[in-house]
Amino acid sequence: MVRWEPGTPERLQRAALELYAARGFEETTAAEIAQSVGLTERTFFRHFSDKREVLFHGQQLLVQAFLDGVAAAPPAASPIEVVAAALRSATAFFPDERRPHSRTRQSVINRNPALQERELHKLASLAAALADALRARGVSDSAATLAAELGVTVFGIAFTQWIREGEERSLADIATGVFGELLALTGGSS
Incomplete structure (x- = not known):
């Protein structure tokens, strides 16, 4: 997994937006967002309190x-x-x-x-x-x-x-x- 690449919050934001647009907000999990950029769900929650905050960061x-x-x-x-x-x-x-x-x-x-x-x-x-x-x-x-x-x-x-x-x-x-x-x-x- 790619863990230490710079710009982690921005990568998570881009991935979340793409998934939300394609699948819907409710249908997308934080784990799926993190996995789509090679990170863990735990890493996601180090940067964002919940999956809504990705859109408001x-x-x-x-x-x-x-x-x-x-x-x-x-x-x-x-x-x-x-x-x-x-x-x-x-x-x-x-x-x-x-x-x-x-x-x-x-x-x-x-x-x-x-x-x-x-x-x-x-x-x-x-x-x-x-x-x-x-x-x-x-x-x-x-x-x-x-x-x-x-x-x-x-x-x-x-x-x-x-x-x-x-x-x-x-x-x-x-x-x-x-x-x-x-x-x-x-x-x-x-």
């Missing part, structure tokens, strides 16, 4: 991308301008090369209610982290929560459009357009 990197955008926003920026900066930063996390992977991952999630719930939890955690970062900049509690929730909603809508078959625009371009629609609806500007 690296979530903190996305959160950090949003927070980096908050940190880069000018001190005098309004809450919505800070959210726009966070969105710009986060969309860089999804270059066009990731689109096929993201499409496959989302199709697996869409076919399983428990994974859909986990995805919603991920987005709620992202909104909470973004709201906390806004509060740390002195934004009031309700304004921080509202701005963060709006930002995550814009991200979610843009991401859904980005992974559609035939879509060729970058996530950044789509998010900019969706954010513009939000501003038009509210009569605001960034």
Whole structure:
């Protein structure tokens, strides 16, 4: 068995996604994922707490991308301008090369209610982290929560459009357009 090859979590993630897409999430075991890349089930559980987490590994990197955008926003920026900066930063996390992977991952999630719930939890955690970062900049509690929730909603809508078959625009371009629609609806500007 190949035990000490570098990139074990990434290899397990790729294998899991392929198996989930081909056979279904429920029908695939952690042991099968590990065996498909020449590892043991025990090795799988050294890297992931359960087979759901293979799909959500690296979530903190996305959160950090949003927070980096908050940190880069000018001190005098309004809450919505800070959210726009966070969105710009986060969309860089999804270059066009990731689109096929993201499409496959989302199709697996869409076919399983428990994974859909986990995805919603991920987005709620992202909104909470973004709201906390806004509060740390002195934004009031309700304004921080509202701005963060709006930002995550814009991200979610843009991401859904980005992974559609035939879509060729970058996530950044789509998010900019969706954010513009939000501003038009509210009569605001960034």
